[in-house]
Amino acid sequence: MAAPRAFLRLGAREWNVRARGIHSMSEPVTPDSSRKKRTLLQFLSDYFHDIHALREYLLRKQILKGNLKNRSFADIQEKYGPYVTGALFILKQGGAVKFQDKEWIRPNERGHFPTEFLEFRKVPVEAVDASGCAINYQGMSNLLPLKELRFLSLQCCPNVDDWCLSRLYLLADSLQELSLAGCPQVSERGLACLHHLQNLRRLDISDLPAVSHPGLTQILVEEMLPHCEVLGTDWAQGLKLEPDQQPQNTPSPVSP
Numbered sequence: 001m002a003a004p005r006a007f008l009r010l011g012a013r014e015w016n017v018r019a020r021g022i023h024s025m026s027e028p029v030t031p032d033s034s035r036k037k038r039t040l041l042q043f044l045s046d047y048f049h050d051i052h053a054l055r056e057y058l059l060r061k062q063i064l065k066g067n068l069k070n071r072s073f074a075d076i077q078e079k080y081g082p083y084v085t086g087a088l089f090i091l092k093q094g095g096a097v098k099f100q101d102k103e104w105i106r107p108n109e110r111g112h113f114p115t116e117f118l119e120f121r122k123v124p125v126e127a128v129d130a131s132g133c134a135i136n137y138q139g140m141s142n143l144l145p146l147k148e149l150r151f152l153s154l155q156c157c158p159n160v161d162d163w164c165l166s167r168l169y170l171l172a173d174s175l176q177e178l179s180l181a182g183c184p185q186v187s188e189r190g191l192a193c194l195h196h197l198q199n200l201r202r203l204d205i206s207d208l209p210a211v212s213h214p215g216l217t218q219i220l221v222e223e224m225l226p227h228c229e230v231l232g233t234d235w236a237q238g239l240k241l242e243p244d245q246q247p248q249n250t251p252s253p254v255s256p
Contacts, residue, residue: 069092069139071138072141076088081121083121084117084120085142086125086128086145086146087099087125089142089143093130093133093134093139094132095128095131097125097128098125098151099124099126100123100125100126102123124148126148126149126151127152128152128153129153130154130157131153131155131156131157131179132155132156132157134159135154136159137161143171144170150174151176151177152177152178154179154180154183155181155204156181158183158184160180160185161190162186162190163190165190165191165193166190168193168194168196168197169193169196171197172198174199176200176201177200178194178203179203180205181204181206182208184208184209184210187211188211188212188217192224194221194224197225198225200225200227203221203230203231204231204232205217205231205232207233214232215233218230218232
């Protein structure tokens with residue numbers, strides 16, 4: 001009889017523990033605990049609302065800053081002409097320019113650059129290196145009047161997209177070298193707009209993440225611009241079949 005009594009005592013203790021747990025769960029919520037919950041919820045709501053508002057503010061500020069950098073220099077163009085205006089626009093963005101028969105002009109580590117080029121009103125700009133600059137569709141208006149421009153590098157420009165490329169036809173008579181390498185927003189549609197640039201002799205379209213089939217795209221661009229050296233990825237990239245699309249080896253029929 002000792003064993004059954006032990007089980008009874010164990011069952012009684014277990015029942016008491018469960019009963020206390022159920023009783024504690026069914027206790028009414030006190031005003032203090034309810035107030036704490038409301039305070040916590042309000043804090044979380046305010047916190048995430050502030051984070052969302054901060055993100056929107058930073059985004060608006062970034063867009064405003066980009067538009068300010070790409071504003072039109074119409075007043076400067078009236079005074080100094082298109083060559084100085086285009087050069088000043090690029091130099092302020094951290095790029096480099098080369099006037100005809102002159103040395104390259106680049107800003108230093110502090111962003112300062114010599115201002116002697118302000119006297120080159122009649123000297124055409126023949127080369128622009130805007131690699132990594134924040135130039136966008138709006139800012140392209142400061143470059144399009146450079147009718148003698150032969151070299152243009154837009155390498156790794158984050159805001160250069162297909163719409164920007166659609167405006168380059170205005171430089172078709174002079175442009176011979178163009179680099180779009182590393183531009184994240186350039187796709188096949190933008191590259192198709194380059195068919196106007198029949199004087200191109202060198203085009204770099206490597207490392208374009210928005211291009212889904214780089215190998216095939218390079219072949220099509222080469223056909224579109226037959227006199228241009230197109231630099232890009234390996235021609236076979238983008239043409240390889242997926243594993244499930246690979247042709248299976250089938251046994252040859254046995255001859256009789």
